[in-house]
Amino acid sequence: MNALGLVSMRLCAGLMGRRSAVNLPFLRFSSGMTLSQIDEEVAKLLQLKAQLGGDEGKHVFVLKTAKGTRDYNPKQMAIREKVFNIIVSSFKRHGAETIDTPVFELKETLTGKYGEDSKLIYDLKDQGGELLSLRYDLTVPFARYLAMNKITNIKRYHIAKVYRRDNPAMTRGRYREFYQCDFDIAGQYDAMIPDAECLKIVYEILHELDLGDFRIKVNDRRILDGMFAVCGVPDEKFRTICSTVDKLDKMAWEDVKKEMVNEKGLPEDVADQIGQYVSMQGGQDLAERLLQDPKLSQNKQACAGLTDMKLLFSYLQLFQVTDKVVFDLSLARGLDYYTGVIYEAILSQTIPAPVSTPTEQNGADEGGVSVGSVAGGGRYDGLVGMFDPKGRKVPCVGVSIGIERIFSIMEQKAEMSSEKVRTTETQVLVASAQKNLLEERLKLTNELWNAGIKAEVLYKKNPKLLSQLQHCEETGIPLVAILGEQELKDGVVKLRNVASREEVDVPRTDLVDEIKKRTL
């Protein structure tokens, strides 16, 4: 930070002298800058410096990815592939199709869908075309897709990156560009059956990813609204009080109450009544008990939600997932578009949080998702209607798996494990101990490729045998096919097992089968 600060100061000084010659429309300094804002200004200055030609009149690049984003190296990609395979297998096991939508949408498509979070949307520059924004989630593009194609029922999954101009906390798996794995069921169906299947899927995936114990909290927007009504919260404060309730997974009740009373202007006794409800957790029994609650039972919304909750739990029992699902009245979730059941999955094992930097402490809240939360979703019966010219509704329920945190955990696991993560699937390296055999090596490699064998050959005319063996050790290639003058004469190849160092002569005609047999 100190070094950067110095650079920034030197740059500023340098720029001042040039100001007359340069237009600096994007530099806005103010005394109230946060550290993260300063970082961004420094990056801009460095870019500008590069454009101007730098100190010595030569191009100096800022060698970095954009703030809050990262590259995936081959090891991380290997882990990502493993995670995706588990998730996609589950989605396919449940009969889902998949779709894809563009990374940007008309700005208007995203407007009015995300409440306060709309400020986090990335806009594209107006370059004389349509006004565009990067997608913020996969749900709104999905609803737009359904309305545009007049689709009234579909079960689809969609795995893609979404974009949020949030304050990143990358060590905790919070990025500005991150993957979502969404599974949604759209259509007019009997109550709670698709909702239960979504929870079954979350259960399956978290179980198969083997990330330790987890819990899935369930609630219903109608129960929340009914609860607010019977406690005496004015209608117009439902959403903002909902946001405050949503903080209960990170804040103590006392602090949440303070926010309700001091910031949101709720009478203390109203807050206290809410406090009693939101401390409740249970299962089907709790839903039954609350249906008898003298206050809640008077509210139509709450009753509808509680009746559905009872039904949901009966299906969850059939799906054998009730050991992990909790009906939790404190679950609120941030997004505007939910209309019924909502849920969120939390890992018990959390990532050891590094000492947070001041930047991160200043960070905005990521839509009310607590650390450890890895999946969330719910029912949104009104969203498609917002896009339909005639307002036709298509009821939807879905779940979104947030895999960046899962990646972080898997990466840590891989690092701690002694087992090496392979980043290629190469079965055999074609090698030689003697000189002038490049052509023979290429010819054999070509034979193996044509037979569907994953084979590599070093791109050197005369590589040393040792460096060829080292390449196998480093990348985990299990076999080496060694060619020499004698082998060529005998019509054989020396097949070496890299781990055991055993070598056998294999007739060239049997080589493909032998490699296949050994690398099943």
Add this chain to the structure above:
Amino acid sequence: MNALGLVSMRLCAGLMGRRSAVNLPFLRFSSGMTLSQIDEEVAKLLQLKAQLGGDEGKHVFVLKTAKGTRDYNPKQMAIREKVFNIIVSSFKRHGAETIDTPVFELKETLTGKYGEDSKLIYDLKDQGGELLSLRYDLTVPFARYLAMNKITNIKRYHIAKVYRRDNPAMTRGRYREFYQCDFDIAGQYDAMIPDAECLKIVYEILHELDLGDFRIKVNDRRILDGMFAVCGVPDEKFRTICSTVDKLDKMAWEDVKKEMVNEKGLPEDVADQIGQYVSMQGGQDLAERLLQDPKLSQNKQACAGLTDMKLLFSYLQLFQVTDKVVFDLSLARGLDYYTGVIYEAILSQTIPAPVSTPTEQNGADEGGVSVGSVAGGGRYDGLVGMFDPKGRKVPCVGVSIGIERIFSIMEQKAEMSSEKVRTTETQVLVASAQKNLLEERLKLTNELWNAGIKAEVLYKKNPKLLSQLQHCEETGIPLVAILGEQELKDGVVKLRNVASREEVDVPRTDLVDEIKKRTL
């Protein structure tokens, strides 16, 4: 178009009356507007209308994807998955790892890499952070990745979307958001070995995709530059004449010559000399012949290129791909960063081009890629050095498969074929002919999921057997597991083959094995 025009006019009239109240910074009308510009203005007006609340004070959405982009529906995704599988299999067979980079880069990272095409880069709006642009290809982010991580050798593939503000021609598979499948080999190796492998990969992929006959044209930037030099083209005109040569796949020589002489100011005899060279096509023999060419043989660059071309063809012979590879002196390719071998693959079978609209005729050229071109690449030994603070070079060679056109052909093929494209992999539908068996259906479905069977169940309490069977017919589910009171009592399930309508009672304990056996 007429309807849109009317809307646009009505909107304009409506807006004029409101102008005092609204800021319209993005509306720029001019008499010289093209149809595509008008379309974009209409879209903006419609968005504005929606923001203002529309005619009746209610939100009216423009239900479309951004210009030049498209959604992929489940059928298209099934085809996409098939194409990707073939491509990734080939990349993996050649021992490649994979990486991923963010969809946007610092604007500066892309500056100065694409020549004239830089105007097609999408910029993000300055929302108070870094200046960002959407990636234009995968090659520049790859070079940035190598320099940033000080990687001096890697063989990697990267499949991702790239973005170009080009004039779309979507019926011909030309989009503003499109996939590239890149395979690159970075590292200091002996000449032409990795280059030959790239061509082998193009050959394999096009062969396996089964898209009919194809050809791979090969040339070398050094041969082109040498040719220009010996013909008398001034140094500073090499790049612009190169761009003109690149049009030979779409324009007759006479027109290309006219552009050279009239627009680029080349003396006619210089153009004629170029004309003689660029009409040459051949193989290793042509490289040998040109090495004896009295003029070319005097040029160091050309000799180096021709010697390497000879060597390349000797490796291509070992890889058994020379039947499709042509040394073609007219191949130039648009991008600035190539330094050695360049190549491009062309399908003989082209997509039947629909009558082009005026918008498309006005369209800019897509980086010199002809219709029918599905892959291209080459050697770029200087690009990584542009990012390295010390200018350290990492030689690279690679290929990019442009799959949108391949998708278009595959989609057409699928439409013409009688075979139905399945969009799910569901093996069995759990059904019932009787009422009140929802719970039993869910229970059995759960058993199947837990055993890894891909199973669906209709989300209705009492669906009709006919509608359950119809769902199977429509989506291609091969089996139905039918439950009834009798079956439950007998501990069996009636397993029905949807195609043959045969039914057999299977003991419940054998059901999983029986389904697996029948859906191998």
